[in-house]
Each structure stands twice: as C-alpha cells, then as structure tokens.
Amino acid sequence: MKRMTSHRQAKRMDEILGEFIAETLETLDVLSGEVVAWEADPTDQSRLDAFFRFFHTVKGSCGFLNLPRFERLAHAAEDVLAAIRRGERGADPETVTAVLAIMDRIGALSRNIAEGDEMAIAEAEDDALLDALAPPAAVPPPASAEATLSHAAEIAAAPAIVLPREGTDADGIDTATGPEPLRAAGRGDRAPRTIRLPLALIDQLMNGISDMVLARNDLARKMREREADPELEGSFERLSANVADLRDMISKTRMQRVDRLYAAIPRMVRDLSRELGKKVHLDLDGGDVEMDREMIEMVVDPLTHIVRNALDHGIEPPAERERAGKSETGMLRIVSRQSGNQIVIEIADDGRGINRAALVEKAIAGGLLTPAQAAGLTDEQKLQLIFHAGLSTAAKVTSVSGRGVGMDVVRANIEQIGGVIGIESRVGFGTTFTMRVPLTLTIIPGLIVRSGNHYFAMPRGNVVELLHQNSAMVTLEEIGGARIATIRGEPYSLIDIEDVLGLPRTDDQRGPRTLMVIRSSLGQPYVLGVQQVESNEELVIRPASPLVTADGVYAGMTLPDNGQPMLLLDAAGIAQSARLPLHEARQPFAGGKEARASARAETAQALVFAERDGTRRLIPLAIVDRVEDIEPTQVAISDGRAFARIDGRLFPALNADGIGHETADEPLKALRLHAGREVICYLIGDVLDIIEVPMKVDVALNAGRIAGLVMVGDGQLEMIDPFALFAEVARDAVSPVPSAGRPRPIRCHIVDAHDPWMTGILAPLLNRAGHDVSFGPLENLPAAGETAAPDIILCADEGVPGAAPAPVLRLSDSPQGADDGGEAVYRYDRERIMAAIVSLTGRAAA
C-alpha cells in the first residue's frame, strides 16, 4: 500500500513538472512579443510587472520542484527587475539584453527537460549570463562589454526563432473557447477560457468523423440502389448535413491563430536591427487569422528568412535613408489575411528595393543568361531571378549546410506545401513578398488520375494545364530516346505515368490519353501523360509509411470517399526519378528549340571545385550531399586514416594530408559525399560553380581518382570518380579495370534502380568498362534468348526473388558477407566484380 502511494506521488510530481514546463514555455511565448515594446518604453510599469511576475513565478515553482538552476537564474533576474521597479536602476539596453538572455536560457532549459536531456547546456555557462546582469559600473572596459553583449545576442537569437515551433504544441494544444485572443494573458487582462487537450484526442476525433463520413457515403450508395423513399431521404439529408458540420468544426480545432507565427518576430527584428545598426519599426497585422497548426510550422522558416533578408539587404542604414530623403527608421510590415481557402502573408519593407541590374549581372556572370537574353528580359523576369537556384552558386552552396538559406530554398519550401510566392519591388521604395499557402496541409484539392485500374492523386496546385494528347496544340515526338511534347510552341519533357511507376500499358484505352502540364519546385514544368483524369476532389492527406515514400514518387496517401486507399504523387519526385532535365542551369527562359531539350537530356550536373592545392576539378553533383565549412582542427588522423568531425559525428576524410594547426589559415571546405549508407568527406579548398556536363566523360581515364576529362568552355577539367573515392575509403586495393574492346558490350541489368550506390556509382563504372547498363524490376525483362535480354543481373545482398532470366551476381556491402556466402562479391572489390561479370556471362576477358 505504502509503495503504491509513493508511486502515485512520483507520478503526480512528474505531472506537476510537466505542467510547469508547459506553462513556462507558454508564458515565454507570450512575453517574447512584449519584449520590444518594453525596451521602447522601459518605464512601462505594466510590462515590467509582467516580466517580474514571470521570473517570480519561475523562482517560486523551482524551489518546490527542486530545480536549483532555474531558481538561481530567475532569482538574479528578479533582483534586477525589482531594482528597476524601485527606480534604483535604469532599464538600459544592456540590462534588457541581459534579462532577455536569462529568459532565453530558462526557455532552453525547459525544453531540454521536456526532451529528457537536462544537461544539454552546461551549468557553468549560466555564469556569463549572470555576470551580464551586474550593474553597468561593475562591468569591465567597454571592449569586452560589447563582446558579452554580442554573445548574449547570439544565444538569444537562436531560441527566439525556434520558440513557436516547440512551444506548447508538443503535448497539447490550446483550444480557445472564447473569442478573446490569448495574447492578453501577459498583461493581466482577463484571459480567455481555455482547456488543454491532448493532441491525440483531437486526432482520434478527426478519425471518428472520417469513419462517419465513410459510413454515410456507404449508406447513400445503398439508398440509391433501393426504391426512392422521400421520408427516409429527408432524414438522411439532415443527418448528412450534421455530419458535414461536425467535420468542419473538428477541422477547426486544428486551427491556430497566426499570432503564434508572429510571436518570435518582434524579438528577432529587435536583435537583428541592433546587430546591423539599423532602426526598424515593425508592424504586425492580421494575427487573428487562423491557420492549420502544421501549416504554421511549415511557414515559420520561409517567413523568418524573408524577414532576415528584408532587414539585412532591404532596409538601409539610418544615414543612407536620410540621404535618400526617407525617415531614419525603416518600416517592416507583415500582414496576414484569409482569401478563400488560402492564407496570404505579405512582408513589405520600405528599403532600397531589389537591384535588377546586379541580379542580371550575377546571372550573366554565373552563365545562366547570355547578355543577349538578359537584354530581352522583362522587369518581372529579372525580379524572378532572385528565386533562381542557379544564382545561389558558389558562395551560397556552402550555407545550405545550415538552415535553408537562399530564396530558391524559400520558394521550394512554400511550393512544397502547395503554396506560391510572389515578389514586387520598386527601386528606392521597397520590396513586398507575398506568400499564399493553403489553409490546411491535410486537406488539399487534388486530381484523381487513372492508369488501367490503378488510381493516383495529384495535388491540383502542381497542375498547370490539362490537354488531350490529340489536341491541335500538341505535337509529340521522340528523339534519341527522349520524348518531347510541344505545346503551343513550347517544348516540354514528356513522361508517362506507366513508365515512371513500371505499370503495364492498358489495352482498354478508349479515347485519347490526357497530358498534364506539371509544375514542381524543381524548375521547368514537364508533361505527365496519364490514361485519364477521373475527377477533382478535396482529399484528406495522411503521411505514408517511409517504406512507401522512400522512393520519392509518393508524397502521402489518402482515402477518398469511395473507401479505396490511394497514393498522392510527388510532382518533383516523379521528375527526379525519371531524371528529367528540369534544372534551369543553362536556359532559364528557353525558347522553342527541341534540339536543345534533347541535348540536355543526356547531361548531369557537376560541381566545379578547387582542390586544396588549387587545381580545378569536377565531381558529379548527385553524390554531393552537402558542402560544409570546416576548421582544420575538425580533422583528426588516426592510424594513418583521416576523419572529419562534423555535427558530432566522424566521417572518413580524404585529402587530409598535412592538415594541422600550421595550416589554420588555409581555406578549407568538406564535400560530404554519400552513396546510400556510406558517407565520406572530401576536403577541398573551395566550391566554384555548378555546371551541366555530359553523362559520359569526353576522354575516359581509369587513373586512380580521376574518371576522365570533360570539356568545359575552352578548357577541360578532370572529373572525379566517386567509385574510386569510396573504394579508397573502404581500404581495398584499386586497380584499373580490364580494358574494354569486346565484339558486343555485355548487357548488365541492375534490379535496384533506386539504390544510389547502384545507380550513381556502379552503373557509371560498368559504363566505363564498356558494358551496357539497364535498370528495373525483373518482371519487365525480356526472356532469355531474346535479343534485348540482359547477359547478367546485378543486385544487392538479398538476391532476387524468383527465377532470373540470366546469371545473377550479388554485391555484398561487407567483405564478410562476401566471404561466407561464396557466391557474392564485395562491392568495392572492383577487380572481382569485373572478373565475375566476365566469367558469369561466359566470355573470356579481352
């Protein structure tokens, strides 16, 4: 009995701690909006009181909950605020910053406790924050005071952005029962009546309603099959309307006010404008508009990025503004409003506007545009260059390693959630970004497309246009294997859904096929051919299992009203898996030249980089995961092998010779290369460019790490052989492949068309050895003996199911796996792979 009680007490204690954490985070959320107002008028007693009350509450609860660290921080801040209230001390900016730093630390610690990682921030780090609280007189000379300040600002900046994402949502959401906004709570106004509900309960409710809708549809179908009964139908109509209302109401519980999105912005603007030495007045409007809470989370990053850009590049320093005849203080205005089933968020600044000439110049310098093309651009097209992936070459490729940076990433993020982003800018008067995003993530309008008896959904936002294949506006052609649909003189890459998904062609094609012009975040639109577009429905989208989405062609799943599960297609994933040349690397505004489209069909992107000794080389972009800035101290050599430490993990590193403290000044970057599970770092000097190169190297060399030469402009660059790099790391002897030169190339068939190692590393290797390579599941292969039948089938360790039409070579990813089975070959043993291919196909090596 006694044990039971103590157990119950412990549980109660956990609950109290959980509540304390949730409340603390919630209050912080509310207060962060008040910070700037307080700083503008430090004598504002009511705000000062709100902050004082916060620290006081935290201090009080901490003693009870035995959280000495919180207590120490809160106590110190409370003391300072008390002194300010008594008028013994002024609320100068340094003091305010120091108090805010304490607030942020309390927030960070609360989140750490919630995640069960209390020691994520060392306790000793609190001392610097507490020192900063000391009265100005006690602070040593100005130089170091500034250092403390910027340090505090640095700590402050990061959590302020994360706040709205990790607030109270983790375990529950607040459901407002009254029309009053939540933000009033901080000021002692009457708070709205709210209750906390676990999120799971809301989701269950939502599921229950969906079940009800399905049952209703089923009933409706059965009623149609019977004789009409007006009385019964009347009752059914009423029930049906009630179910629909209920569904709408439940959907509303998922909605949250845009205020949540705004919460972190005042603080960020304050910190950033101080850092940049600018004066900015922030105006937030439309915080009462409601959005799906998941959608709010998706919009946080793009919004943050645009605001940062506006402060950094848009709004001018005070002196420059005065010279331009503007008020010293810049204006940043963010407005949200609902428009139909979309939320529109506008971010407007009155800064210097976007310099088109500079954009165009950069685009020309980057090889995106020829000067002639640039001359033909409209103003709108020039502005759109800002969203261009190609424009963020070299310098910005590096920063991708951090959070999503670059306007191309912002656009991609917005489009990913079915939104669009627009821009208006007047030089000298400012820039306005307009984001339009759907109200909810979970219900999207979609087109149901059919191929045989397979049905798929495509988000309507991705579909630009639907045409029949035999329309007079369309001409289809096939050139060198590439299929092109020219619609009103504009050529598009054409793929059929059956080819993407490996579906059989159906015989029951009545009437023409439908062509869908698809726009994805990747770049140029393409055309997807389907048997038929069936209908247009509002679809409730649920996440699909990683087993299903791993391949990239599916974005989620949905259960339409007919009760048959269906997969949602991923417009960008389809283009990628079909390897359509959609990147706008060369021709952002290409005219109607079919030849160009087909020429690009056989190219791939490559990264131009400078080795540590300055030599310029190429590496296929597909295997570069990211580019990292790296310090020489992050590289360690152990037992003759080099490793790079990145984000707390060690990766095998190449090119680490001579790195140490004496090379501290040498510019150093790491290319993180991946091939499925393996990741290695290739240390380089700098990233220079991204260019399109032919799939096949112009001159093949099989010399160590170099695959061959590629002609670039007037010169030629060496292309790195990724196979050699991975093999080197795998510590296997690498020797040149036996020379090709057989009467007919060996046809190698790779079953796992989606394995990056197979496609990105093995296939090019086989190609260079003079073999032909094909991909796809076994079912689609011609039988043995037919002319196009493969000579050998290559697969991963698991082998292939069923009978294969040709000898099978298994490639194991560990040397042990290769040894104990006997019939498998270790995949980095180039010599044995080549020998096995030759011996299994029954032909003598040349």
Place this chain on the structure above:
Amino acid sequence: MTDNLFLFARIAGTPIAVRASEIEAVVRLGDIVPIQRVPPHVRGLAALRSRVLTVIDIESRIFGRPMKVEARPLAVVSDISAHTYGLLVETVSDICDASGGIQPIKGRIDRAWSPFTAGLVERKGRSHLLLSLADFVSTPGTGAKAA
C-alpha cells in the same frame, strides 16, 4: 505481468509469437491496393474503416517469395513509428500468457529466420519463434536488439 502476454500465430507454416504490446488488433483485410516502386514485401494499401494500413508481407521479407493470399487475409494491425501497418499472417491461434517468458533459441535456426528472431516462447508444450513486428518495416535486427 502483461510482459508475458503474447499473440500466437503462424507464418509460412512456422509457429510464431509476437508481444501483445506491439499489437493493436487482428483483422481480416478487404481489398489490398498494390503499390509500385516499393520493396517487394510491401504488399500495398488497405483501408480499415477510415484508416489506411500499409500491408506488409512478412513471409516475403523473410524468404523473398510472396505469401499466397486468400480473399480476405488475416493481418495483425500495429502502429510502428506513427504509421499503421497490417502484417499478413496465415492463422492466429491465441493471445495468452506464456508463463515461461522468452527463452533463448535452441538448435541451429534457419538462416532466413535468424535476423528476425530474438528467442522462443512456449505455449502448450510447443515452441514459437518470437518476432518483433518493427523488424519488418525497418532494417532487420534493430527491433530485436531494442527489445
């Protein structure tokens, strides 16, 4: 001790046991909508009222050959990392306590089974191979080690 509660079923003629805590329900599935471009053991999608199950063919995952499926196949419903799966089984015999708990494997187990089994559970004098359902939706071995 709910830790000793197991579901006893059969896959490819072999008696197996699954911890009851891993299981949400055992149902007969309706139509399975096949999916393209997924690993062979992903049989497709099936609707269970308003939920959508990803149907996993355990036999195919183990032996690389698809299980012969009758009209309304039996499936064990399980929530694994926030997704709901239906894992196909041949028959289900019982859900009951196994007082003996989990025993180490005796004898040399078939290579196909070995990545998926963590022990034996005895019921009515017969041994059942203990499987962890999470193994069939992720890389082999991870679930068994975690248990």
